[in-house]
Amino acid sequence: MGMMGAACSDPCASAPTPDTGDTVPTDWTPAALSDDIPVASAAPGQLGPHDLAIWRSASGRIAAWADRCPHRGMRLSHGFVRGERLSCIYHGWGYGEGGQCVRIPAHPELTPPEAIRVPVFSVAEASGVIWVAEEAPDGPPPEFPGVVAFRSLQVSAAPEALAAALGGTGTVIETVLGGAQVVALIQPLRGGAAGLHLLAPEGSDPAALDALSAEVEALRRRVEAAEEMTA
Amino acid sequence: MILYDYILSPSCYRVRLLAALIGRRLDLWAVDVHPGQEHLSEPMLALNPAGTIPVLTDDGLVLTESTAILTYLAAHDAPAWLGEDTAAMRARVAQWLAFAQRLTDSAGAARAHDMLLAPGDIDALRGQATQALRELEAALSAGRRRGESFLAGNRPTIADIACFPHVALAPDGGLPLDPYPSIRLWMRAIRALDGFIEMPGIHRLHELKPEPGPMPEVIRKEQA
Numbered sequence: 031m032g033m034m035g036a037a038c039s040d041p042c043a044s045a046p047t048p049d050t051g052d053t054v055p056t057d058w059t060p061a062a063l064s065d066d067i068p069v070a071s072a073a074p075g076q077l078g079p080h081d082l083a084i085w086r087s088a089s090g091r092i093a094a095w096a097d098r099c100p101h102r103g104m105r106l107s108h109g110f111v112r113g114e115r116l117s118c119i120y121h122g123w124g125y126g127e128g129g130q131c132v133r134i135p136a137h138p139e140l141t142p143p144e145a146i147r148v149p150v151f152s153v154a155e156a157s158g159v160i161w162v163a164e165e166a167p168d169g170p171p172p173e174f175p176g177v178v179a180f181r182s183l184q185v186s187a188a189p190e191a192l193a194a195a196l197g198g199t200g201t202v203i204e205t206v207l208g209g210a211q212v213v214a215l216i217q218p219l220r221g222g223a224a225g226l227h228l229l230a231p232e233g234s235d236p237a238a239l240d241a242l243s244a245e246v247e248a249l250r251r252r253v254e255a256a257e258e259m260t261a
Numbered sequence: 262m263i264l265y266d267y268i269l270s271p272s273c274y275r276v277r278l279l280a281a282l283i284g285r286r287l288d289l290w291a292v293d294v295h296p297g298q299e300h301l302s303e304p305m306l307a308l309n310p311a312g313t314i315p316v317l318t319d320d321g322l323v324l325t326e327s328t329a330i331l332t333y334l335a336a337h338d339a340p341a342w343l344g345e346d347t348a349a350m351r352a353r354v355a356q357w358l359a360f361a362q363r364l365t366d367s368a369g370a371a372r373a374h375d376m377l378l379a380p381g382d383i384d385a386l387r388g389q390a391t392q393a394l395r396e397l398e399a400a401l402s403a404g405r406r407r408g409e410s411f412l413a414g415n416r417p418t419i420a421d422i423a424c425f426p427h428v429a430l431a432p433d434g435g436l437p438l439d440p441y442p443s444i445r446l447w448m449r450a451i452r453a454l455d456g457f458i459e460m461p462g463i464h465r466l467h468e469l470k471p472e473p474g475p476m477p478e479v480i481r482k483e484q485a
Contacts, residue, residue, distance in 0.1 A: 062442070063442070066442035066443075066445075066446070067442075068446070070468060071449065073442065073445060074439045110466065110467045110468040111468055112468050112472055117467070119464065119467070122467075132476070132477075133476060133477065135473060135474070138474050138475075138477065138480055139477055139480045139481060139484070140477055141477045141478065141481075142477075181402055182440075182442055183398075183440070184439075184440030225440075236403075236406050236407055239403075239406055240403055240406075243399060243402065243403065247395075247399060
């Protein structure tokens with residue numbers, strides 16, 4: 031799909047770093063965890079310069095669209111899901127398959143013109159992670175056996191600084207955090223920030239996950255403090 | 262019970278929301294906070310020298326702190342909203358009621374700064390609010406790992422109602438909620454409660470109501 035034109039040249043396309051053992055190159059960008067966007071709900075996301083509305087239909091279909099209603103520009107991530115449609119919170123315009131507008135409540139008998147269409151991004155789910163891309167990448171996003179989606183956090187520091195603190199580079203870092211074997215997925219965000227999507231060992235008990243949560247919060251404090259020092 | 266109320270006040274909304282959720286009828290007395298400054302008028306100061314709202318009166322009782330009002334309404338009409346009657350759970354609810362004051366003083370003050378031109382160091386306020394929102398996100402995500410949707414276990418309590426308004430309105434103070442997935446799901450759970458009411462800036466879940474009218478192709482088929 032990738033209706034937004036040229037492939038993005040900003041940090042949303044991760045640089046392949048084949049010489050680093052713990053870093054897996056991918057053309058997909060991690061945007062959210064699957065459990066954080068349950069059926070019939072929408073959430074905001076980012077891909078490079080683009081704001082996304084990531085939403086899941088009643089039947090479980092995930093989609094990533096431009097976060098802007100073609101009508102009045104309201105964020106579609108503030109909208110609501112009925113069945114297989116995402117509707118804008120402002121005037122209720124409803125959008126279905128492929129971002130096509132299918133319903134304008136103020137004109138109930140009108141079939142909306144094809145031109146009223148929300149730009150659609152590529153999206154795929156793997157290992158409990160929602161991945162997005164502008165142009166459909168060649169292969170599926172990576173799978174990570176033995177770990178499950180744990181937490182998404184935002185870090186007010188450059189993605190590179192966060193990656194370095196985790197002992198790696200790029201988008202995917204397999205590392206040990208607080209004694210647990212984890213996968214850290216790093217998403218470049220605007221404003222010099224980074225998203226951290228963390229996958230934890232499958233079958234961990236709640237206490238171990240609480241400890242890992244505290245560990246990652248501490249890591250965030252360290253990275254942000256260092257970033258502030260250099261700023 | 263009389264609630265001295267202001268429609269745009271998140272702290273007043275706490276009280277109206279709990280009352281709606283537990284089916285308690287309140288006599289609302291609209292206080293002209295803006296532009297009338299009626300909360301600082303002599304009769305209101307006689308009722309509450311602190312000059313804040315909400316104020317709840319019931320017989321001889323005068324309550325001027327919204328979390329105390331929540332406690333009173335719940336104890337009076339719906340004790341389950343106080344949380345499970347164990348030492349740990351009662352303390353947990355009290356902890357979140359105090360936390361709600363931190364939200365008022367940070368996210369609420371940032372919102373007042375941005376929307377009502379209230380004085381304040383906006384960067385410091387946003388920093389304190391971000392810290393509070395991160396704590397809330399961490400606690401809610403820990404709850405989700407245990408199958409709990411609310412702040413004090415698996416049922417809503419006054420802790421949730423106390424914290425909800427200033428969190429939901431945080432974007433008004435330049436604090437986007439995009440980074441907090443567990444907060445987003447928790448707010449959905451609150452907005453999905455039976456009897457939920459809105460305030461300006463906090464809307465209901467439209468998807469809980471059926472589609473208003475059929476789709477265009479159905480209408481045209483009917484007309485043909």
